[in-house]
Amino acid sequence: MASINRQKSALALAVALLAGAFFWFDLHHHLTLEQIRGYQEQAEQFYGQRPLMAIAAFAGVYLLVVALNLPGGALLGLLAGAVFGVLVGTVVVSFASTIAATTACALCRYLFRDLVQGRFPDALATVDKGIAREGAFYLFSLRLIPVVPFFVINMVMGLTAMPLRTFYWVSQLGMLPGTFVYVNAGSELGRLTSTGEIFSPRLLLAFALLGLLPLIAGRLLTWYRKSPGQKDQKANNRQGQATTPTPMTSSSQVPITAAANLAAPSNHEFHPDGSGQGIPSSRLLADNCTRCGVCSTRCAFLKEHGTPGEIAAAWRAGQTTADPFACSLCHLCTAVCPEKLEPGGFFLHLRRLAADRAEFDLRPYRPILTYERLGASALFAAEALPSGCDTVFFPGCSLPGTRPGSTWHLFRRLQELVPSLGMILNCCHKPSHDLGRQQYFSTRFQALQQHLWQRGIRRVLVACPNCYKVFLQYGGELRVKSAWELLAATDGPGPEASANSRVTIHDPCPLRHQPELQQAVRRLAAKHGLDIKEMRSTKGRTLCCGEGGAVGLVRPDLAANWGAQRQKQAEGRPVLTYCAGCAGFLKRAGMSTIHLADLLADPEKARSGNSPVATTPRTYLNRLLFKLRLKHRLRKPG
Ligand code: SF4
Ligand code: SF4
Numbered sequence: 001m002a003s004i005n006r007q008k009s010a011l012a013l014a015v016a017l018l019a020g021a022f023f024w025f026d027l028h029h030h031l032t033l034e035q036i037r038g039y040q041e042q043a044e045q046f047y048g049q050r051p052l053m054a055i056a057a058f059a060g061v062y063l064l065v066v067a068l069n070l071p072g073g074a075l076l077g078l079l080a081g082a083v084f085g086v087l088v089g090t091v092v093v094s095f096a097s098t099i100a101a102t103t104a105c106a107l108c109r110y111l112f113r114d115l116v117q118g119r120f121p122d123a124l125a126t127v128d129k130g131i132a133r134e135g136a137f138y139l140f141s142l143r144l145i146p147v148v149p150f151f152v153i154n155m156v157m158g159l160t161a162m163p164l165r166t167f168y169w170v171s172q173l174g175m176l177p178g179t180f181v182y183v184n185a186g187s188e189l190g191r192l193t194s195t196g197e198i199f200s201p202r203l204l205l206a207f208a209l210l211g212l213l214p215l216i217a218g219r220l221l222t223w224y225r226k227s228p229g230q231k232d233q234k235a236n237n238r239q240g241q242a243t244t245p246t247p248m249t250s251s252s253q254v255p256i257t258a259a260a261n262l263a264a265p266s267n268h269e270f271h272p273d274g275s276g277q278g279i280p281s282s283r284l285l286a287d288n289c290t291r292c293g294v295c296s297t298r299c300a301f302l303k304e305h306g307t308p309g310e311i312a313a314a315w316r317a318g319q320t321t322a323d324p325f326a327c328s329l330c331h332l333c334t335a336v337c338p339e340k341l342e343p344g345g346f347f348l349h350l351r352r353l354a355a356d357r358a359e360f361d362l363r364p365y366r367p368i369l370t371y372e373r374l375g376a377s378a379l380f381a382a383e384a385l386p387s388g389c390d391t392v393f394f395p396g397c398s399l400p401g402t403r404p405g406s407t408w409h410l411f412r413r414l415q416e417l418v419p420s421l422g423m424i425l426n427c428c429h430k431p432s433h434d435l436g437r438q439q440y441f442s443t444r445f446q447a448l449q450q451h452l453w454q455r456g457i458r459r460v461l462v463a464c465p466n467c468y469k470v471f472l473q474y475g476g477e478l479r480v481k482s483a484w485e486l487l488a489a490t491d492g493p494g495p496e497a498s499a500n501s502r503v504t505i506h507d508p509c510p511l512r513h514q515p516e517l518q519q520a521v522r523r524l525a526a527k528h529g530l531d532i533k534e535m536r537s538t539k540g541r542t543l544c545c546g547e548g549g550a551v552g553l554v555r556p557d558l559a560a561n562w563g564a565q566r567q568k569q570a571e572g573r574p575v576l577t578y579c580a581g582c583a584g585f586l587k588r589a590g591m592s593t594i595h596l597a598d599l600l601a602d603p604e605k606a607r608s609g610n611s612p613v614a615t616t617p618r619t620y621l622n623r624l625l626f627k628l629r630l631k632h633r634l635r636k637p638g
Pocket of ligand 2: 288289290291292293294295296307308309333336337338339340341343
């Protein structure tokens with residue numbers, strides 16, 4: 001800590017010395033309109049002889065002036081227009097100014113954010129909350145409307161938790177029109193008598209309108225969401241902690257679930273989470289956990305930090321070191337707790353608090369969030385809904401990418417049972433849910449849910465445990481059924497168990513509370529010639545494969561610990577599972593895995609471990625081809 005403070009002091013001193021030298025040597029007197037005009041000819045000559053060096057030198061000076069918040073940036077913009085011309089000048093100034101602004105913002109954050117946070121934690125938390133919600137819009141407006149000085153914006157944003165990446169691109173976009181105006185004015189530098197001429201009142205007004213547009217649009221959206229009809233809906237769903245379905249308000253509207261209540265620790269026993277169950281408050285956990293250690297002996301994360309009761313008590317006292325993003329959200333602790341407590345729910349709640357207050361670094365999760373975004377994008381999403389269709393197969397993101405052939409086979413098998421079956425290619429947004437981005441998750445999942453309902457869909461068949469859990473927990477009146485259950489109920493007798501048929505089975509942890517589904521999978525496995533020997537931790541007490549909660553992206557050691565436990569329990573037998581994520585993770589941990597979809601498509605190949613399984617980036621190509629296949633089918637129904 002002391003060495004960090006020394007580093008900060010040294011950096012602050014260096015910045016102050018550089019800024020002081022600028023004024024000490026009267027450099028600011030070189031940055032006036034007259035002086036700039038005087039340099040124009042020399043600069044043009046230099047640019048004519050050595051264009052790249054001239055651009056680099058200009059960008060260097062510009063960066064230094066703007067990053068140190070020194071006066072003269074606008075005049076340098078004019079000089080760029082005069083020397084480089086409008087196009088090159090705009091490109092150079094746009095990048096130089098954005099990089100400089102981001103540097104200034106980062107400097108301010110590094111030097112002062114901790115200080116401000118220490119003194120005004122609540123105020124900063126509120127600001128961060130607003131920034132997480134609408135920060136990009138605000139920044140865009142401020143950049144476009146040249147009322148607040150450029151350097152003030154950089155510094156203020158530096159105190160917030162806005163990601164630098166967002167700051168960079170919003171700044172570049174928002175400053176582009178103003179940059180163009182300056183550079184363009186610079187191309188006629190000789191005629192300018194003052195910088196005040198550059199922005200006419202009409203131009204200022206146009207910029208102001210342009211800048212306010214996204215904010216106004218955002219406000220209208222919020223107003224719409226809070227309109228009476230929408231409010232009633234939310235109220236219903238908040239009460240919808242009730243287990244009975246919420247009455248329909250109109251034939252085209254499916255009851256939607258409420259976003260999590262992200263209030264700070266309360267005296268209430270449960271925080272509502274929109275699932276009808278609620279998650280335990282820190283007080284409930286701290287007071288009712290007997291510290292028996294039944295859960296913490298099984299979980300490496302808890303072994304590190306103590307029992308859930310100890311963690312909750314420390315958290316209430318502001319002293320916990322337990323990172324909720326290191327919990328796999330596997331809910332094994334819930335399954336084994338004699339007091340019926342739900343520590344996993346508590347850690348999810350902590351994730352939501354961190355996300356809501358923009359207190360965690362999203363960068364490690366970019367791959368998974370990109371994966372999620374693409375899954376719901378126009379590029380990969382698709383639907384095929386035959387007439388009279390009220391049931392769809394929702395294969396999720398992983399299966400069509402890793403096993404397109406087996407996924408298609410599964411669809412055809414289901415179609416034999418439900419002739420008017422449709423298919424939806426989309427993402428259930430479980431990654432955002434598990435990262436605690438509840439607002440984002442709710443918005444996106446509700447949109448999907450509404451869309452399905454409006455298209456007349458009342459039942460969703462899934463093959464992915466995560467999709468199952470999301471639809472079950474948040475799907476309202478949309479009924480969810482596992483494809484495996486449907487098939488197990490109808491599948492005929494299979495072949496005799498063969499010599500290479502001895503396997504063990506890994507139940508995915510999102511389905512630990514679904515005994516009927518677990519039984520259905522075992523029936524299907526037996527019908528397809530497999531002889532199952534159960535592992536020690538199975539069904540309701542199954543272990544996480546290691547992929548849960550995206551822990552591997554921040555604590556690979558904890559993720560690997562789960563995989564190692566599984567490997568030990570498998571005792572060298574191939575592992576049958578019904579989750580593409582588990583199959584991939586356990587395989588990377590050194591186990592031979594079989595996915596149930598592969599077993600159904602080609603039992604012989606699956607049993608001998610030869611089922612084709614694609615990996616990234618091939619999975620993306622497979623999903624596109626799968627979508628084309630579906631579209632082709634759309635044109636030729638049946
Ligand atoms: S990793 Fe699983 S067992 Fe451990 S605390 Fe989290 S939910 Fe509970
Ligand atoms: S099993 Fe339950 S009571 Fe025991 S330490 Fe874990 S949470 Fe506490």
